[in-house]
Amino acid sequence: MANGPAGETNAPSADLKAEPVPISPGPGPVPISELPPALEHLDEVRRLAGGRPIAVFLDYDGTLTPIVDHPAKALLPEPTRRALQRLAETVPLAVVSGRDLDDVRAMVGLPGLWYGGSHGFDIAGPGGERLEMSPELLPNLDAAEGELRAALAGVPGAWVERKRFALAAHHRQVEDDRIPEVEAAVDRVAAAHPELGKTGGKRVFELRPNVPWDKGKALELLVEALGIEGADPFLVYIGDDETDEDAFRVVRDRGLGVVVRGEADARPTHARCSLSDPGEVPRLLLALAGPASARTPHEGVEPPEQGLDETP
Numbered sequence: 001m002a003n004g005p006a007g008e009t010n011a012p013s014a015d016l017k018a019e020p021v022p023i024s025p026g027p028g029p030v031p032i033s034e035l036p037p038a039l040e041h042l043d044e045v046r047r048l049a050g051g052r053p054i055a056v057f058l059d060y061d062g063t064l065t066p067i068v069d070h071p072a073k074a075l076l077p078e079p080t081r082r083a084l085q086r087l088a089e090t091v092p093l094a095v096v097s098g099r100d101l102d103d104v105r106a107m108v109g110l111p112g113l114w115y116g117g118s119h120g121f122d123i124a125g126p127g128g129e130r131l132e133m134s135p136e137l138l139p140n141l142d143a144a145e146g147e148l149r150a151a152l153a154g155v156p157g158a159w160v161e162r163k164r165f166a167l168a169a170h171h172r173q174v175e176d177d178r179i180p181e182v183e184a185a186v187d188r189v190a191a192a193h194p195e196l197g198k199t200g201g202k203r204v205f206e207l208r209p210n211v212p213w214d215k216g217k218a219l220e221l222l223v224e225a226l227g228i229e230g231a232d233p234f235l236v237y238i239g240d241d242e243t244d245e246d247a248f249r250v251v252r253d254r255g256l257g258v259v260v261r262g263e264a265d266a267r268p269t270h271a272r273c274s275l276s277d278p279g280e281v282p283r284l285l286l287a288l289a290g291p292a293s294a295r296t297p298h299e300g301v302e303p304p305e306q307g308l309d310e311t312p
């Protein structure tokens with residue numbers, strides 16, 4: 001801030017900058033486009049955390065990496081990997097993805113983290129811990145997989161991905177006017193398998209075990225598995241799409257939901273602040289990791305001036 005003549009510091013621009021935009025807008029969802037930017041409110045994040053131990057949970061696609069035309073191309077940017085590694089040295093950290101467990105673990109490629117695959121149906125810890133929801137439905141998923149592959153064989157660009165606990169019908173390479181055919185095929189298989197339920201994501205339809213399970217419940221199970229529940233942790237969840245809303249709802253009163261903005265900015269969200277794109281995520285992660293003085297410089301990442309646990 002530039003001081004005016006005779007020590008004047010109350011220039012209008014300074015007043016505007018000092019005015020806090022609350023990241024706790026009250027109950028109920030608000031459109032993503034109306035959320036304050038997280039990186040401009042790190043002081044308020046620190047105030048919200050209030051010295052409680054922090055635990056951080058992240059989605060993968062669209063959050064740590066940009067959405068690309070094929071999931072195999074969604075490689076983790078190096079600055080993000082380094083920020084994750086740094087954060088994992090400081091706080092409990094978990095990546096919960098719609099990807100298959102082995103897939104997301106390979107994409108992130110860091111030890112010392114918890115991973116949740118298939119939207120948290122399949123959870124693995126750094127010490128070999130493994131938690132599986134609904135293993136009894138694996139044969140049903142096998143049968144539905146064959147039916148879905150047959151039903152989509154005639155739709156150019158459509159492809160079926162088998163995850164351990166889900167079937168994904170990807171349509172990001174399908175012509176727009178044929179996407180209804182993809183959805184109809186998924187609906188037919190869903191109708192034949194009432195034990196599976198249809199959900200949607202970015203350019204994908206999915207069939208998953210029709211049990212009350214979502215990323216929010218996975219997050220609650222992870223908090224329990226991490227053994228941090230009794231410490232009243234400040235839970236940070238960073239995600240981008242509608243499957244992350246269950247987790248945003250869980251952390252709404254127990255921490256902070258941060259949505260990475262994408263195509264659907266008008267969507268109502270339970271997140272309380274936003275990042276403009278996955279490229280901003282490392283800066284927030286480093287802020288959550290702690291003071292800059294305790295950090296080795298990360299090439300390509302502009303570190304925040306101070307960590308969340310640092311007194312201004």
Ligand SMILES: [Mg+2]
Pocket residue numbers: 059060061062063239240241
């Ligand atoms: Mg995502």
